[in-house]
Each structure stands twice: as structure tokens, then as C-alpha cells.
Amino acid sequence: MKIEVKNLTKKYGAKTALNSISFTLEEPGIYGLLGRNGAGKTTFMEILAGQIIASDGEILIEGKNPFDNQELTESICLIKEGQNFKKDLTIKNVLKISSFFYPNWDEALALELVKEYNLDVKAKVKSLSKGMESALGIIVGLASKAPITIFDEPYIGLDAAARKKFYQILLEEYEENPRTIIFSTHLIDEVSLMFEEVLIIQDGELALQENADVLRNSAYAVSGKSEQVEKFIKNKRVLDTKKLAGMMTAYVYGHIEEAKLTGLSVEGVPIQELMIYLTERGAS
Template sequence: MKIEVKNLSKKYKDTIALNNVTFTLDEPKIYGLLGRNGAGKTTFMDILSGQILPSSGEILIDGEDPFDNQRLTESICLIKEGNNFKKDLKVKNVLKIYSYFYPNWDQELAEDLIKEYNLSLNAKVKTLSKGMESALGITVGLASKAPITVFDEPYIGLDAPSRKRFYEIMLEEYQEEKRTIIFSTHLIDEVSLLFEEVLILREGSLVLQEESETLRDNAISVSGSIEKVEGFLAGKEVIERKQLAGVMTAYVYGTTADAKVHGLEVEGIPIQELMIYLTERKKGA
């Protein structure tokens, strides 16, 4: 399903959550939606899932507005970091309700995940630990088989092995049947290798949209003498410069081969580091 975001803005009283954001997600991929707290990620996901309206601009899914559109909302599953389910429902009731709502619901997968995470079908949501509630959210998100599945920090309370198993299962399911997965997380280093495309928001604005492979190839750290580094940086987009004792280190979009020709030391920039630098840049930089 094609997602078109056109001049999207959302304002809450004096706070601008999204500011004239425009981008397109053309095909099923695993997208990393990254940014600091307050960057506008959750607001975007709420508008995408048809839960709230924008102040201006629009999101179109296959040319239609998702707000108050049952055909589209059946195709979108949003799992947030908490409060996804009514507290008095039992786990088995949650699964039953969602199985009615999502046409592509995979009951076998849901049952496998319930066993994987040791969830009791008769337990009420309000009795679940934070980790178990997250496991239930993960179960619903994956078993929904929704063409657009959105995870917003879905694993709060899960330990590292449980998170790792979630990533493995998500990738297995995605490879078996492609769908658009939008994944928002602060644990970027854990999942960055899963991302096929990365979007970074800063203070409500989109500062980067790029394929992960391109980022890994072209976002580099170069170090050397100030003269050599400055010579290499000419005409390139520089993210950050640092100087110490006659040595300069710069984070830049370039090619490794080109940097080595200039006699510089070259390293890749992890996506998490790139996000930090991009979201630290001041306006106008």
C-alpha cells in the first residue's frame, strides 16, 4: 500500500508536533522512524492509523484518507508502548476481538507467540507485567498480518533475549509475506540492520529519508590532519566537525574510496550515531 504524506502539520495549542512534513513510502519495506522524544513520531503514527486528524496537509493511503475509513483501518495495525488493550479483558478475549477486526489474522501465529512469551490466555490485561503486556502487543501486531503494521517502542519491559526473539520472528514473518512495517525505537543499534529505509524527524520536521544501504555506504567518519580533512570536505555535506591537537574528525556524506585517496582514516557511522548528530544540528545548519 502506498503511503503519501503531503505537507502534514499538527499543532496542539502552542506546540507544533509536525511541521509541513512531506514524504512517500512506495513499497513494502521495514522502515525505521527515528528521532528524539517530541520529534513528532507518535503524532505521525496516530494520524496514519486514522486515530486523529492533522491540522493541515494530509496522509493518503492508496489515494484515500485513513480517518474514519474502515476499509483502511482494517489494513493498519498500530501497537504503542502501552495501553493498547482494555485492562479488564482477558488475553484470549483480546486475541478474539482482533481476529474479528483484521481480515488477514493468523491464529496459528498468535498461538505460537503466546507460547513463545509464556502468556496465560486467562490472565487479564491489568494483571500482566509491563513485559507481558508488551509481548501481547507484539503478538497482536505480528498476527494481524496488516499490510501496514506500526510498532511504536513495542517492547517496553522485555529483556534482551525476548527482544532479540521478537526481531527474529518479525523478520521471518516479513520475509515470508512482505508488508510495510514502520518501526519507531530508541534502541536503534539493536534493530538498525533490519531497516531497509530510514526516516529521521527533528522537532516536527523530516531531516532525512534514505535507504539504509546508501546510508551505510555514504555516511562516514573521516580523520586526519586539518588540511587534508578540509580538502576532502570541499563540496560535501558535512554533519559535524571536531578538532583536537591538530587532528580533525568529521562526519560526512561521501565515499570510503574517495576519503582514502585523500589519505584519511575512514569508519562507518552507525545509524544511531547519525540520528544523534542530525537531531543535534541547530536550525539553519
């Protein structure tokens, strides 16, 4: 489903959560939506899911606004880090309600994941630990088979093994049934290899939208004698620099192959580090 974001703005009183952002997601894929706390990611996801309305601009899904549009919202599943389900419902109730709401609901997958995460279907949501509640959210998100599935920090309370299992199942399900998966997380190093495209939001604005493979080859650290590094980085986009005892390391966004021809020491920068540098105030 094609997603068009056009000059999207959301204000809460005097605070601007999103400031006229625009981009398009054309194809099914796994998209990493990154940014610091308060950048506007969750606000964007809630507008996309039709849960809140924009102050200005719009989001169109196949040319239609998702707000107050049941036909569209049945095609969108947003799983947030908490408060996804009413506390007095049992897990069995949550799964049953979800099966009515999502037309592509996969009951077999839901039950398989309940067993995988060792959940008691008779337990009420209010009795679940944080990790168990996160597992329930993951189950609904995956089993919904929604054409647009959004995970906003979905695994709070899950240990490393449980998170790894989630990533594995997500990839398996995506390969079998491609859909648009938008993934917002602070554990970027754990999941960045899954991303096909990365979007970074900073202070309510779109700082970057790039193919993940291109991005991995476009950010690098170059090290050497200060005068050599300074000469190389002149007129380039420098994210950060560090100097010590006549030596210098510069973090650059550009073409890594150019750097390799200089004789300087060159190494790639992980997407998590790149996100930090790009969202640092004052990065040039």
C-alpha cells in the same frame, strides 16, 4: 499499500508537532522511523493509523484518507509502547477481539507466540508486567498480518533475549508475507540492519528519507591531521567535528569512496550515530 504524505501538519494549540512533511512509501518494506523524543513520530503514526486527524495536509493510503475509514483501518495495526488494550480484558479476550477486527488474522501464529512468550491467556491486562504487556502487543502486531503494521517502541520491559526473538520472528513473517512495517525505536543499533529505508524526523520536519544501504555508505568519519581534514571537508556536509592535539575527526554525510582516496583514516558511522548527528541543532 501506497502511502502518500502530503504537507502533513498537526498542531496542538500553539505547539506544532508536525510541520508540513511530505514523502511517499511505495512498496512493502521495513521502514525505520527515527528521531528524538518529541520529534513528532508518534503523532505521525497516530494520523497514519486513522486515530487522530491532521490540522492541515493529508495522508492518503491507496488514495484514501484513513481517518474514520473502517475499511482502511482494518488494514493498519498500530502497536504503541503502552495503553494498547483495555485493562479489564484478558489476553484471550484481546486475541479474540483482534481476530474479529483484522481480516488477515493468523490465529495459529498468535497462539504460537503466546506460548513463546509464556503468557497465561486467562490473565487480565491489568495484571501483566510491562514486559508481558509489550509481548502481547507484539503478538497482536505480528498476528494481525495487517498490510500496514506499525511498531512504536513496542518492547518496553522485554529483556535482550526476548527482543532478539521478536526481531527474528518479525523477519521470518515479513519474508513469508511482505507488508509495510514501520518501526520506531531508540534501540537503533539492535534493529538498523533490518531497515530497508530510513526516515528521520526532527522538530516535526522530515530531516532525511534514504535507502538504508545508501545511508550506511554515505555517512563516515574521516580522521587525520587537522589541516588535511579541514581541506577535505571544505564545501561538504559536516555533521560534527572533534579536535585534539593537532588531529581532527570529522563526521561527514557524502560519498565515502571519495574519502578513501585521500589517504586519511576513514570508517563508517552507524545509523544510530548518524541520527544523533543529523538531529543535533546546528549541524551544518
